[in-house]
Structures are given as C-alpha cells and as structure tokens.
Amino acid sequence: MLPKAYDPQGTEDRIYSMWEESGAFTPSTESDKETFTISMPPPNATGQLHLGHAVMLALEDIFIRYERMKGKEALWVPGTDHAAIATENVVIARLQKEGMAHPREELGREELLKRIAAFVETSRDTIRSQVRKMGSSCDWSREAYTMDPTLNRCVNEVFVQMYNDGLIYRGNRIVNWDPNLQTNVSDDEVEHVNRKDPFYWFQYGPFQIGTVRPETKFGDKYVVMHPDDERYREYKHGDTFECEWINGPITATVIKDAAVDPAFGSGCMTITPWHDHTDFEIAQRHKLDYGQIIDFEGKLLSVAGEEFAGLPIEEARPKVLEKLEKKGLVVRVEDNYEHAVAINSRGKGKIEPQVRLQWFIDVNKKVVPWGGKRFGVLSPKKMSLKEVMQTVVNTGDIKIIPEKFNKIYFHWIDNLRDWCISRQIWWGHRVPVFYCTKCGDSSSPESGQYVSVQLLPTCPHCGEFVEQDSDTLDTWFSSALWTWSTLVDKSLTEDYSLSLKDILEKSPDYQRFHPTQVMETGYDILFFWVARMILMTTYATGNIPFETVYLHGLIRTREGKKMSKSDPETCIDPLEIIPKYGADALRLSMILGQSPGNDSRLYDEKIAGYRNFINKLWNASRFVFMQCEEAKVDLHTIAISYQLSADSSLADRALLSALQDLIRDVTEGMEAYRLSDVGERLYSFTWDYFCDWYLELSKGDANPAVLVHALRTLLLLLHPYCPFVTEALWEHCKPQEAPMLLTMPWPEVDAKLHDQEAFNQLQVVIDVISSIRVMRAEQDLEPAKKVNVVIHSKHGSLLENEREHIIRLARLENLTIDGNPQQHENAASTFLQGTEVHMPLEGLVDKEKVRAKLIKEQASLSQFLTGIQAKLNNKTFLSSAPAEVVQGEQEKLTSTQEKLAKIQERLQSLA
C-alpha cells in the first residue's frame, strides 16, 4: 500500500530518469505529425537556477507536455548561454583571487579564452541538472550553446550578409563606456538611477552655466542657448568672446541650438561632446571640434593640465572646484540636486560616455525584402529592419501575450537607434572583420578592411598577414539567432562552399521545426532578446522566429520586492524548495493565480498550499486503489474508456458528465494559453468536486470502474502541470498495456458520457445537503423539538428513481429522521413534486429568508427581461447586430420568462 503522504524527493529523480532514458523527449524528424517547437531561453552556462528560470521552465514544460499529449511532434530545445561579460568577469575574478593581478595581460587572449571555455565546461553540468529538477521535458540530444561552432558560423554568415547589405557599419560614435569592465554596452543595458548631488553654477564669460560634473569642463569652448531665448538676443550664433576658465583664458564660441531648454536654469550651457550624448549630437549638428577629456580608465588626460592630468575624476572634482573658487568663478552651489546617473545593468559600474570606433547595425536603411512570414515570399518594396519588426506584429504574424505589450513594443521601436554591436571584451563571437595595414589608406576608412565568414589569414589583395578586429559581438547578437541556429545541421556548417540559405534548406530540423510556435520568456527581456530575435531572424532567414510570444511576469518576494540573492531572508531559492515541497508544488504555485505579464509574489505558505493539493491528489488516488482492492478488482485490467451501464448511479453519471465539461474547458483553455484558469479549474474540480462529493458519495457504494476512469482522466489532464506526481500515480493505475503518462494521448470529450440532466440532479442533492449543513450550523438545535424544514434548491427537482439517494445522503449527514418511515417517504415525495422538501428534521429554516431571496431574484430577472425586450424592440440593434446575436437574445428572453414563471410558482407555494 502507498504511504499516507506523497514523497517528492524519493520520486522525482527516478521518474525524470525514466522519462529521459525512454527517449520520449526526443521527437522524430521522420513522422508526418504536426510539429510544435519551443526554444528554451538559454540560462547562463555558468549560472545557478533561480525563480526566473523556474517559472520559464514550468510554463514551457506545460506547453510542451500538452502538445505532446495532443499528438504533436513536440520539440523543446534546451541550451545555455555564454553570457559574455558576466562569464569573463567571473573567470577574471577567480584568477585574481588565485593571485594573478592582471589576468588579461599575463595570459593573453588565447590563453584566457581557453581558461574561460574550460571553466564553462566544468560548471555547466550544474545548470543542466537543475533544469532537470524542474521536470523539464526538453530534448537533451539537441542541446545547444551560444558559443557552439555552429552558432559561430551563423553569426559570421549574418554579419557578412548585413555588412554587404550596408546594414552593418563602423563609425566613431558616442557609446556607453563602462570604465570598470573596459567595454561599452548597448543603450538597453544602461540603467538610470536617481541620485542627489551638489549642482554648481559657474561664471563663463558673460554667461552662467550649471553642472554636476565640473571635472569634465576643461575643454568646453562652446556656450549653447536656445535660438529663441530673448535673454540672449544680443549674442549671435558664431560670436566669439574671451573668458577666464579653469586653466587660464580661452576663446569661446556662441552656438544656438534648440536642444537647450530655456526654462532650465540660466538657459545656457557649455558642452562636452566627447562625454555626453546630447553634447555630442549638438557638436555633430554644428560640426564643432571635440576632444577627449577623460581616458578609458576614468582618469583625466593631459588636456586638464599638469595639475590635474592622471587624476581619477572623483579626486579631481574637489580640486577643480577649489581652483574655480579661488578664481572667483563659482557663482553658487545648490545642494541635493536630483538627477539621473547612468549605470551598467551588468556589474552596476558607472557609465562614462566616450567616443569610440564601434560597429553598428543600421535599423533605418531600407534593404530588407520582407514579404510575409514564410520563406521565399519577397516584397518588391524594401523595408528597414525597424519596419519589418513593426510589420510582423501589426499583421498578426507574431502575436504577443498579453496584448498590452504590443504598445510597449511599438513604442520601443519608434525610439530605437542604431544598435551598437561591438564589445571590447574577449569572451564572445569575434567580429569577423580583418584589417590589412598595408592596403589600408587613412583617407578611406574602408580600404584594407575585409569581412569574412572564415578566418582570413592573409590579405586577399596583397597577401600580407591581416589582423582580425579585436572586438567581440554583443551577446544578444548571437542570442538573436537562437530559434534557428539551434536547428541548423552541424555537419553542414563545416562546409564553407554553402551559403546560409543552402545550409538552412538542407537542415532537416530547421525545415521541420522552424518557425517555432511559442517564445516564452520574462517581459524584462522583450527588448534585449525578443525584439532582436524578430529583427535578426526575419532578416537572415526570411521567416519569423516564432508565432506567439508569451511573456511572464517577475516573481517577487512576499513584500513585493525583487528577489535578490543578497537578501536570503525573503529570497526563495528553487533548489531549496524542490526537496522540501517538490517540483510539482513549486510549478503550481508559480502558475495558478497569475496572469501573464504581471508580477506575482511567492512565499512559503503559497507553495505549501499547492503541496497540500498534490498530497490531496495522492490520497484521493489511495482511496481509489483501496476501493478497488476491497472490491477485488484488478485496476490494471480496467479499460481506459468507460461506457455507461444500467447500474450507473446518479453520482456516477453526474461525475462522468462533469468530467466531459472539464476536458472541454481544459482543452479550450490550453489552446488559448490561459494557463492559470486551466490550473485553477483542475484544482477545484479535483478537490471540491471529485474528492469532496464524488469520493464521499462513493463511501459504502463505490463503483471501481468509474473511480479508476475518473482518476485516470484527472491524471492525464493534470500531467502538464504536475508531471511527477501524476506519472508516479499512473504507474499504479494505468491499464496494463498503456505507456508512460507523458506519452499518453490527451483525453477527448465523450459525448455519450455527457449527461447534463444527471449533473443537475446531483447538484440538487448537493444543494440539499449543503442547506442542511448550514442550518445545523446556524441554529442551536434542541433535539426534542421536531419541526418541518423547507429546503430550497435552485437547480430543479429530482427524478423519482433518485429517492434512494436522498435517503442515503440523509444518513450520511447523520440526520435523525423521525422514526416514522412513512413520514420520510412523504417528505421525499414532496420533494419529487416540487423544488422544496419538507423533512421532519431537527431544525428550522426561515421561510421569510427564502422568500426574500426569491423576491430579489424576481426583481433582478424582470429588470433583465425589460432590458432584453428593449433591445429586441430597438431597430438599430436588429439591423446592425449579426443574426446569431439576435437569436441569442431571443433565447435569453424565453429562458428568463420561464425562470420568472417558476419563481412565481415557488412564491405562491410559500405563501
């Protein structure tokens, strides 16, 4: 016999190995079944499983398991990410801990990359096993990695193609430079944090200028103001003047530009184009000179003068201030000026804008012949990458769930600037561009510059050795190819005679499983990743990467804060939860009661609640097994399908009918991606209907065949949500020949078992019992006092042959019915004739209460009726509404009239 409580720890690992070894996670490329594909957002190869992964894995596993059971060839491609900056930093930090002061310099590029790759290899098993702990039914035989050679080939192919299309260009632009990590980061990776700092006002010739960063002001020789600012009308654009500044007198020029807000402070400012985005743009507009003030480590350059050169900016600030103070140029200082400081979201280092030579993707150039979601449909009208991104969502080729993210997505695209794709770190896909110093010509920046998919050892022009660009690509560049690069045939990527198009056409997995159906991920990487996948995949393959984007919300602490490892008090670690409550309980607690795209909170009691549910299911199954044992029925020989027989009781027929409704609702809900609704429907059906009513009614009168059939159906329906416990129970009750639960076909509605009448009748019984319970709780019953009880059911009346049922239920409720059996018979017959029953029970129900309820119902119904009547008399409605709507209203009208008549009757009988 099974133990009283379900033990996840002793079950889950065994079940997972069983699944994995069976090969059921690996779909066939051969079959002609419809496919369903999900690409798993790859966790960091060196990372640890956190709740963000857990919720992603749970949702995707539900999708995949459902579709697999629906008979589709379901492929879930797992993988890991090389996480460029994060991984390189971890390895460097480790080396430094081991005593190596400057790992980059000491090891050199080749050796450091080897060390990083080795580190990834040794630590990747951790995340792999943690993904398994969640029950993820992904195809490990197709596991991918963003630094695979295959992916590198794809990256290079796309880069070269974009370069040749003029979509990738190199330019001196202002970038978000992180002096700590010695690299630039994309706009999306910059966070803005509000901070309070002193704000200084300086005299700059005849003007007053304000700044929080006096240390950047050495090279400022332009003063800018709004062209319409009346205060400065006397100054003309291009006027020059002499003025005293930090390191002596300078010549300054007046510039008029609309970027200046006249309402802010004095309405004029000086600019530092090399270290500020706005200033850079102003300088570009007016073709102004600009120079670097701060070096890439964050120290002042020689332009600051001997006194300050080489000083880190934090140290320089007070000294610059002191000097200006002495010169009498400080007008005033405002304390606590609130402004935003740019921070690198990876590593949290401060961003110092710098001008650097970088690679960019042009999002506005119209060169993409996008013609729809299928490959090969080319449009004569060329679009820009931006426009393609907009088009695929606009036309519905890609659907975003929840819908509200459409707006956010479009808004982001509207403000999208060219994407800076080069990074100054070593770990990543190296920019496939090669430079020949001999052929290079300073007057033409592109001379001596070659793009190449393959490593280019010598210059194709002069035969000299060439040097590869030292930068690597933004990690999102390679991630953006994820849905299809993981399906490319590895052997083909070694053949350099093939084009990317050839490779795709010859890759069986790509042909069969792409585009993918669902991209499920957190809304926080909609821009980083989802949008970039759309951009790159439509361009590179002529195909959309996925049909539906399902965005989940963030999991927060009980207090609503973001989970962070630094706060172990409130941070929930899935790896601690799984042994304690089981992966199934964790999955349910993250999915039920949540809506997509909204953040949710997770805490211990919530998970415990779902653990209780899992245990409830376990015990309900035990009960079923015990009933079978008692009846000496071998449950493995019971057929999977059930057919009604003459001796099927009301309870049986009602349950079977409710089960059909359940199958229908769950299936419809799954198709519409309403995961929370479906989960809650299953939860309440299992607990509130199956356990609380059907199993209770079975006591003393069990029908093993129905019990087993219902239990099996529930296990099938629940399997995507809680795969471990359902599979474990399935082992105990499956038909002999049936396979594992995960490969069982999804249950279908059996119309023959649908019996609404039986369901309604049982509902009457349930109402009766409930009323009696309420009555007993409400009233202090004096055993000696016998009174008539009126019970009302809103569900109609019982059939004659269900008399037995009532009697049995009354016994179940321990109701001491008056000793006179005839009287009880009478009560039951009364019940049969109407919807009220007079039973000589030990209680009393207030007739007035019932009356009040009925009157209220009557009032609301008649109002409803007036409404419909008005609608049906409205000519505009009749002419504009579709025929089926009008008919629906008519049906409502008749049914409401019938209901009103019934209420009338009841009221009369009460009087």
Next chain:
RNA sequence: GGGUGGUUAGCUCAGUUGGUCUAGAGCGUCUGGUUUACACCCAGAAGGUCACUGGUUCGACUCCAGUACCACCCACCA
C-alpha cells in the same frame, strides 16, 4: 518629461467580449469535528458601498472621461 499597468475580503490575487456572480479562490481568523484516502484533513462562519467623482446604458467590478495614490518601463534636460 513620455509611456504602460495597477487600485476587488486582514494578506496575496482571479474575475475572457457589460446581464444566472446574490462579486470568487488560497492563506489567515473564528466555531465544530479523528465519519472506511488525506490534520499536508473534514464541515461551517465571519469578512467587500469592487480607490474616488462624473458619464454612457434598462443594467457597470466590467465601457468612457477626470482625480488621487502605487508600481514599472523609456528618455540626451546640462
């Protein structure tokens, strides 16, 4: 500054095109209970003018407008 959401029981949240919802669930609280699975249980109770103000409608938690507060995202205000 721009945008997007939220405001429903003590707490955490559902509520799919406006009407069979007399607004639900879980947790918590209270009362009673060891009845042929389950105390990780059973039966029941209390608890909500669905943020506020108007509007549309026969009818609004649901649609519209405005207000307040909260959250998040984006942004070059020195």
